[in-house]
Amino acid sequence: MGRANEAKWTERLRALGLRGKLPDQLTEAVLEAARTRPQGERYLLADGQVPGLALMVGATGAATFWLQYRNAAGQRRMHKVCAGGAASLRDARALARKLLVAVAEGGDPAAEKRQARTESAKGKTVRQYLEDVYEPKKLKLRKARNGAIAKAHILSSWKPVLDVQLAELTRDAIEKVLADRKAGKRKDGSRKTKDGTLLRDWSAFRAMLADAVEREYLAAMPLARRPEPLRGLRDEPRVRWLGENDTEEEIAKGEGERARFFTALGKFESDEPARGDFLRCVARLALNTGMRRGEIVRLRDAMIKLNDGRIDLPGAICKSGKGRPVYLNPDAIAAIKAWKEVRKTLPLPANVIGELFPGSGEPEDTPELVAERWEDRITQREFPRLCEKAAITGLTFHSLRHTFAALLVKAGVPMIEVRDACGHASIVTTERHYAHLAPSAVRRSVQALRVS
Numbered sequence: 001m002g003r004a005n006e007a008k009w010t011e012r013l014r015a016l017g018l019r020g021k022l023p024d025q026l027t028e029a030v031l032e033a034a035r036t037r038p039q040g041e042r043y044l045l046a047d048g049q050v051p052g053l054a055l056m057v058g059a060t061g062a063a064t065f066w067l068q069y070r071n072a073a074g075q076r077r078m079h080k081v082c083a084g085g086a087a088s089l090r091d092a093r094a095l096a097r098k099l100l101v102a103v104a105e106g107g108d109p110a111a112e113k114r115q116a117r118t119e120s121a122k123g124k125t126v127r128q129y130l131e132d133v134y135e136p137k138k139l140k141l142r143k144a145r146n147g148a149i150a151k152a153h154i155l156s157s158w159k160p161v162l163d164v165q166l167a168e169l170t171r172d173a174i175e176k177v178l179a180d181r182k183a184g185k186r187k188d189g190s191r192k193t194k195d196g197t198l199l200r201d202w203s204a205f206r207a208m209l210a211d212a213v214e215r216e217y218l219a220a221m222p223l224a225r226r227p228e229p230l231r232g233l234r235d236e237p238r239v240r241w242l243g244e245n246d247t248e249e250e251i252a253k254g255e256g257e258r259a260r261f262f263t264a265l266g267k268f269e270s271d272e273p274a275r276g277d278f279l280r281c282v283a284r285l286a287l288n289t290g291m292r293r294g295e296i297v298r299l300r301d302a303m304i305k306l307n308d309g310r311i312d313l314p315g316a317i318c319k320s321g322k323g324r325p326v327y328l329n330p331d332a333i334a335a336i337k338a339w340k341e342v343r344k345t346l347p348l349p350a351n352v353i354g355e356l357f358p359g360s361g362e363p364e365d366t367p368e369l370v371a372e373r374w375e376d377r378i379t380q381r382e383f384p385r386l387c388e389k390a391a392i393t394g395l396t397f398h399s400l401r402h403t404f405a406a407l408l409v410k411a412g413v414p415m416i417e418v419r420d421a422c423g424h425a426s427i428v429t430t431e432r433h434y435a436h437l438a439p440s441a442v443r444r445s446v447q448a449l450r451v452s
Helices: 003-015 028-036 089-104 109-121 126-137 144-157 171-183 195-214 248-253 257-267 277-289 293-297 330-343 367-389 398-410 415-422 427-437 441-448
Strands: 043-046 053-057 063-070 076-083 310-313 324-327
Touching: 003 043, 028 053, 028 063, 053 089, 063 089, 076 089, 076 109, 089 109, 126 144, 126 195, 144 195, 171 195, 248 257, 257 277, 257 367, 277 293, 277 330, 277 367, 277 398, 293 367, 324 415, 398 415, 398 427, 415 427
Parallel strands: none
Antiparallel strands: 043 053, 053 063, 063 076, 310 324
8 A cells, every 4th residue: 555545544434433554455344333423425445455455435334345457458447345234345256256267268357237127128118227227226315205296296297208228318308398398388378397396397307317327227318408498497496475465554553464374373283193283382382483384294203302402303204314413493482382282192002102293103114104194294284264354365385494594594693604594515405495575785885875
């Protein structure tokens, strides 16, 4: 190991938490540290024993053994040996040595694997790749609802090319689907498909094609750049928040949108378990914490620290995959305490413990299924009825999260703090949605200017 590589090796192992005398090659301890202590970036650890063998570690700690070699023509290749958790280090080295023997005999394992996948892709349509490969190997790994939505969008938006052979999919075919949808008109002359919808549908389809290239079912993407029908389109988010159009006169009279909303929420009743108390709890939590609907219905008692005034959201239920603290104001604390009292009155079996919004205790009640039932109750039945009673249009449950963020921004809270409160992965998202609501320092300066 050269001096430069030795310094990088030492730095990486120290970052993984290894202390004392460091090994000069991969060990089971190094492998365990790499898998359990993610560094937030991708990096490579050379084995040091088998030539060309290395451990590729992803930003989240997912580890894979790869073999680097040169084929008979002198071309550099990388071949996946096995997943880091699927075999021991000893087994990975044994597999790598067998591959090196094949290379020495003139073989090219990476090319042979690619050829085998290309052969298997023959006769496979876009629909078949979606259902046989992309869904079970990719979409199934997402949150259940998100994977199902992605599949449904692809099936509904790309019907004209679903039965085309995957290997025969062309740029022209893709652009024709997008152009036809872009040109579609309603009876009133307005466009059927909005810019944002077109961009999101292409993004979902492109992700599937990129997956096919990565798995070597496709030699390359059918098109490298943005399709022509999408050039110049921008996905401008429509941020709808509660009370955005209230006038000062309406607010003074208690007739504004926000006043009507809270009046209707206080009187709301339902025929379902906990009656109107469930919607009152989740609506107040969304308004006072900015949590997403999926985060709220997946809360467990252990996450809630009322004495400390916060909720510790784990990455498993957050959209970004990263956990975050959610701080509670008195209204949010009161909503949780009130719901816990209501929960005591629900006819639940003794084996249902821990969930803030529990299921029935039946064997088929997985946590994900229970959460989806509560979500459906909000979005499909109760929240639309609440808005109708409050004479409010264009408002969704997600708008309550927008309301939380919008009020913070209008109060002058720094954008970076709003990002953290909302759990956005990037401040770019926060600024794109809410920057226009921030009090303008430039405006205040100009208005205060006196020239004469």
